[in-house]
Amino acid sequence: MPPVTTSAVILRSIEYGDFDLIVTFFTQAQGKRAALAKNARKSFKRFGGALELFSKVSIVYAHGKKKGGLPLLSESNLEQHFSNIRMDIHKTALASLWAETIYSWAEEEQAQEEIFQLLIRSLENLDDEKVDRDKVNILFLLRFLALAGLTPSLDQCVLCCRSLEDWGQGGICFDHARGGIVCPKCGVCLAPGPVLSVGAVKQLLWLNKGDLAAAGRMKLSREAMDRGRDLLESFLAYHLGREPKSLRFLKDLRRRHF
Amino acid sequence: MSFYPPSLVNLIKQLSKLPGIGEKTAERLALHILRGSVKDAQALAESISEAKETVRLCSVCYGLADSDPCHICRDATRDQDVVCVVEQGTDMVALEKSGAFKGRYHVLQGCLSPMNGVGPDNLRIRELVERLKKGKIKEVVVATGTSVEGESTANYLRQVLEGSGVKVTRIASGVPIGGDLKYTDALTLKRALDSRHCL
Ligand SMILES: [Zn+2]
Ligand SMILES: [Zn+2]
Numbered sequence: 001m002p003p004v005t006t007s008a009v010i011l012r013s014i015e016y017g018d019f020d021l022i023v024t025f026f027t028q029a030q031g032k033r034a035a036l037a038k039n040a041r042k043s044f045k046r047f048g049g050a051l052e053l054f055s056k057v058s059i060v061y062a063h064g065k066k067k068g069g070l071p072l073l074s075e076s077n078l079e080q081h082f083s084n085i086r087m088d089i090h091k092t093a094l095a096s097l098w099a100e101t102i103y104s105w106a107e108e109e110q111a112q113e114e115i116f117q118l119l120i121r122s123l124e125n126l127d128d129e130k131v132d133r134d135k136v137n138i139l140f141l142l143r144f145l146a147l148a149g150l151t152p153s154l155d156q157c158v159l160c161c162r163s164l165e166d167w168g169q170g171g172i173c174f175d176h177a178r179g180g181i182v183c184p185k186c187g188v189c190l191a192p193g194p195v196l197s198v199g200a201v202k203q204l205l206w207l208n209k210g211d212l213a214a215a216g217r218m219k220l221s222r223e224a225m226d227r228g229r230d231l232l233e234s235f236l237a238y239h240l241g242r243e244p245k246s247l248r249f250l251k252d253l254r255r256r257h258f
Numbered sequence: 259m260s261f262y263p264p265s266l267v268n269l270i271k272q273l274s275k276l277p278g279i280g281e282k283t284a285e286r287l288a289l290h291i292l293r294g295s296v297k298d299a300q301a302l303a304e305s306i307s308e309a310k311e312t313v314r315l316c317s318v319c320y321g322l323a324d325s326d327p328c329h330i331c332r333d334a335t336r337d338q339d340v341v342c343v344v345e346q347g348t349d350m351v352a353l354e355k356s357g358a359f360k361g362r363y364h365v366l367q368g369c370l371s372p373m374n375g376v377g378p379d380n381l382r383i384r385e386l387v388e389r390l391k392k393g394k395i396k397e398v399v400v401a402t403g404t405s406v407e408g409e410s411t412a413n414y415l416r417q418v419l420e421g422s423g424v425k426v427t428r429i430a431s432g433v434p435i436g437g438d439l440k441y442t443d444a445l446t447l448k449r450a451l452d453s454r455h456c457l
Contacts, residue, residue, distance in 0.1 A: 045441065092372065
């Protein structure tokens with residue numbers, strides 16, 4: 001394999017042996033890709049600060065002579081470092097949730113340009129002190145689920161297809177198993193998620209329509225933010241088949257009012 | 259390996275459980291021990307069991323110690339006003355080697371790591387807060403690592419300790435001594451500039 005040069009975001013990094021790191025990247029060219037960074041822990045010279053979680057880097061890697069082994073990372077250059085994220089535990093936890101989500105969902109060696117761009121935009125917005133971090137998270141989750149083919153159905157009952165417009169007021173139950181909202185007439189949820197008001201569901205629908213910039217300017221009610229977030233996070237966990245560790249960490253932070 | 263007598267095979271097996279030691283290296287180490295004197299072999303065996311029996315965590319700073327409180331926490335000549343917070347006992351050893359710090363320590367036993375499920379309750383953060391409540395400490399120097407998780411742990415501590423009346427400082431980070439500016443990454447340079455001082 002000739003060396004690959006690509007932009008990438010660092011999703012995860014684990015220590016390997018005494019001196020090395022195994023770094024998992026979400027690369028623009030080949031999707032999820034792990035590579036061995038030799039001596040990354042012994043000498044700071046080679047990679048400098050360019051192997052830090054969530055950083056956008058430009059990397060070069062190639063397969064060594066050994067068959068089936070990890071590709072060797074020969075270069076990593078910092079492109080964007082998102083320094084406000086690392087200075088804030090809550091933002092770090094959100095970025096961790098996204099990285100963990102992509103890490104467990106993405107297949108090795110399959111480029112996902114739209115998700116790559118979504119991740120970069122979301123990290124930029126999270127790094128921006130003027131943007132509400134919870135809204136960035138809701139937007140990331142909405143868009144990610146859509147790109148992963150898991151758009152939650154929010155505009156009509158998943159059972160009888162009655163439009164949300166005809167439901168009147170009252171709580172709406174989201175059914176994880178059926179992937180959408182269930183109207184009061186159809187009744188029972190198989191895997192009940194959070195209960196939302198009609199208003200909150202409508203706000204999520206609006207949010208999902210515009211582009212990221214327009215959505216970023218939208219004002220959301222506190223209820224739409226909190227319940228919408230709960231819905232998307234639990235829907236994500238339902239589809240990953242487990243609650244991501246970062247999500248458990250985030251919930252703990254929220255309980256502590258961070 | 260089955261050519262060796264069972265007791266030697268067992269020694270090789272035990273040694274190869276150590277990190278970074280494969281069967282080949284374990285075999286070499288075992289044969290080396292056998293070639294050495296009985297006295298050396300006994301000293302090795304005894305030091306392992308002695309360390310295992312006596313070394314524990316200091317109940318004040320949570321560093322490795324063979325007495326409780328540890329020799330640093332007991333040392334009256336050290337500054338009692340300043341506590342340096344580190345991630346691991348090995349960080350404390352590194353600072354001690356530098357000789358640059360004369361206060362006391364607090365070892366968190368790790369740093370916050372959302373992806374690895376390490377939350378505030380998994381670290382010695384509550385113990386730090388309790389320690390500060392006793393009122394002797396005037397400054398906390400946060401010396402967690404400069405990785406994303408080390409930095410955000412520092413940020414978490416700053417928020418937790420806000421309003422405790424204790425001054426919270428962070429060690430500076432920047433260009434390493436002997437480092438070449440043109441090989442230094444943008445983030446490190448930015449940090450070095452942010453924490454510049456007058457000459
Ligand atoms: Zn229905
Ligand atoms: Zn101690």
